[in-house]
Amino acid sequence: MPETTDTIAAPATPPGRSALAIVRISGPAASAIARQVFGIDALPRTATRADYFDESGVVLDDVLFTRYVAPSSYTGEDLVEISCHGSPLVVQRVLEDLIARGCRLAGPGEFTQRAFLNGRLDLSQAEAVMDVIHARGERALAAANRLLRGELGRRIREFVDALLLVLSRIEAHIDFPEEDLPAEDRGEMLSRLDSLGQGFNKLLATNNYGDILRHGAKVLIVGPTNAGKSSVLNRLVGIERALVSAEPGTTRDYIEEGIEIGGHEVRLIDTAGLNPAPGEIEKLGIDRTIQLLADSDFFLLVIDRTARVQIDPTVLSLMPDSRSVLILNKTDIGGDRPTLSPALARLPAIEVSALTGAGCDAIIEFIGGKLAAMSEDIGESGIAINVRHAEALRRAESGVSDATEKLVAGEPMELIASCLRESLAALGDIAGRIDNERMLDRLFSNFCIGK
């Protein structure tokens, strides 16, 4: 049996919205990953219902999963099939989590390839698979070509170009040490790699912005019970739609309202209050809130400015500081404000009165400012990169940052070249394989080689 040392994952169902989506994992670590994710060791070949916990312990979805043990599986390796809800976002989160756990995103036809190499493909399967693979390959190719002709393609080509420039210089010095070449300038290399790294990160940031353009920005309103979350939502929407009552815990599941800020669709989502001692029904609501946290773009943490407040650390940990704002409600009541806990004090804060509407404009400005910054980062291109691109870009980025580290540490050039080649190969996964000939073309056109 051929050695396959890595574990691969990919959706087995076509992209897009559907009732159910299947994500497949194959390879030596498949069973162990299932155990980590679901916390149980299910019987092989038995569909088991379980919550999908991501690495930080958040439930991503309620799924059915089935475990197959090598060699009795489609690929002939340990294999796990996860059947989750068919939202593209859920599938994306699950894939991102699997990648974080060490899986590699499978290439087109890679499951079938493994099945073939392990002798698991019989004649009729092979014929059926051929047509499917071909059709899928063609579709993927057409989609990729469309994408590459556009703005994303231009950006990737720029990255490839910049990388080839640095790499061809290093390679010229390695392969032609006897030539009269311009001196190696580590400082210049560092600054080129730095701007490449920034470019990767900017494009990676559009991963989120792409989602925002497609589905609207999700603004989650969270906070303790009776802090006035629904009132804030109502103020922002400008209409009294949410059911408001002074009795804690009225909003048990969640309520969503759409508004527009600076040309962006914004979805305001009001959640169940965080009650330190929740009842049964509220517990369900809070679980749902935690699920929503993982999915949202911005967070409005609404608290009663006159009350002493403690927020569940799990909830806080899911709210990145850079995308969160603390809403200190009830300025209309007056009185002294108790000292905030350090975790809350570090967040930017806006004082409002949901009752009078005072200060609510600042919330709109905050969200608008964040969205404008994201859109500025990517110019007017509106590139929307998908999970596959993001994974490849992250690899490209880590190649460049490894190379930078080694340059600074004065490590041998052959290792720096090796990191940059990894980076180039990752970009090749988006834009098509980049042959060494391209590097050589660059090298020979830039340097007069010929002893």
Place this chain on the structure above:
Amino acid sequence: MLFDKHFDVIVCGGGHAGAEAALAASRMGASTLLLTGNLDTIGQMSCNPAIGGLAKGQMVREIDALGGEMAINTDLTAIQFRLLNESKGPAVQSPRAQCDKKAYQFRLKHTLELQPNLQLFQAMVTGLIVESRTVLGCRTNLDLEFRGSTVVVTTGTFLRGLMHIGENRNEGGRLGDFSSRTLSDSFVSAGIELRRFKTGTPPRLLGSSINFSVMQEQKGDPDPTCFAFHDTRDSEELFHVEQTGEGRAGWAPGAHKSSCWITYTSPRTSEIVNSNIHRSPLYAGRISGVGPRYCPSIEDKFVKFADKPRHMLFLEPEGRATNEYYVNGLSTSLPFEVQVEMVRSIPGLENAQILRPAYAIEYDYAPPTQLLRSLESRIVGSLFFAGQINGTSGYEEAAAQGLIAGVNAVCKVRGQEPLVMGRHESYIGVLIDDLVTKGTEEPYRMFTSRAEHRLMLNHGSAELRLIGHSERNKLLSKNRISRIHAKKVKIDDVVRELEGRRGESGSTLADQVRRNLAGVSYDSIREMLPPDLVAHGEAVLREAIYQVGYAGYLKREQRQIDKLAGAERVKIPLDFDFLGVRGIRRESAQKLAALRPETLGQAGRVSGVSPADITVIMALLAARGGETSAIP
């Protein structure tokens, strides 16, 4: 007239490829004939008198690991050794040597003469004898026909060789040598496609007419880095080379030391070249062949890099018993009178006397995509090609192919599996895979950047990487094989010691090496090791330190190799109908049909072929049945 003996292997050509092919075949015990147009030019260095350099040096060490001659022949006839790239990392360090051109030839010729099972004969091969798409032997200009089970063609630049010096044109494979027209015709009529390449060589100067005092001296290293693995080779080959009793040329490595000299072109050189550019056959359109980008003529340098004020030139001595100097960097096809003017415009060469003019040469090569990975022709059975005729350049590239073609000719005669190396195992593997899978658009030279697993191909590990192949094909003596195995054990011992032993700081020596790849020297590590391990010798210690320092990288490379290993093992039948595959893109199908890869791995390296195409082919192979069972 038919020569009365039938041979297992007939080698046509006695250059670097031919010599290795003949030695490999006869050393494996096959009855071998080497035919050459001139026995006095066996192993001739037609271009510069140097062996090795980046990637080439590694290849020469691989040749030694596979029982070839180039490494030891260089070690024993070199007049300068240098280890290049000492600062850029151990994987890209390469040995290089200047050789005494004549001593190199004499020793190689004598080695061939002394070789059992090998017969040498001087005759010009004029054609192949081919029947029902299989080669049976060859014809010569002496009306003598030779019959053999296999034929290895290593004719270099001699096929319709045409030399240019300005408007002057001469037919020949090298200045002073003949060219073969009829052999080209014989290939074409057998259905083998030929194309034209071009290369060039600089003028040779008389040393006593050169003013070295204005030039920069380039000395060799005080301690030679040898090409052959002297620590595992049989001792009789190593010592007493001066007293072989058989008069073989050669001396102990490092016994003779010469210098090279560096000078630069002047502004006047640039003026001379530019004002005569129209007289260069290349620029006047009289040369149609494609030349190499890495070895441009001086006219190309001044035209394409007009902003570069001067170009560096190296004067390399051609040997101990001659005063001839090779002017590396001054290749040209300008008319002789322009060459004289040009040479005299260079500092130190004001009074230089040209002994041989520079010239460009056009020649036929047979695009190597017509070959199987064994270097056997796909078109004519039992016919093998090696060296410059395959579109390569360089002595080392030629020798490597010659060795493999010689081994595989014997495998063919004996009905054994051919010797095919992976790209991760050796530069030779990269070379042959590139040639037969992609072909080449210019004379092919090896660069380290061509090897995707470069970090695994450090020169010191060649024997360890290739021991499986040399053992399976009996390319080395039993003694040497067991010494290599013993060396492996010693290296493992030292690795274990480095991983286990803790220094004063509490971390293991291995961690110290890894944390400070830039700063830990070989000497400092050696001092930290117990004397019994130091006694294993420098080669063992260096390799162990390499394996420890690069452990993480080597593991990563190995993972990538393992990932692709399955596809490399899946064979595609030679008659596979790519154009008939339903569901593969037309463009890919045409490319694959033209290149006819032998394995799925090779197919995946064809440019423009997508992973989806590969999966479709794979599924079809499975559907046909049988092929899957071939997978171990």
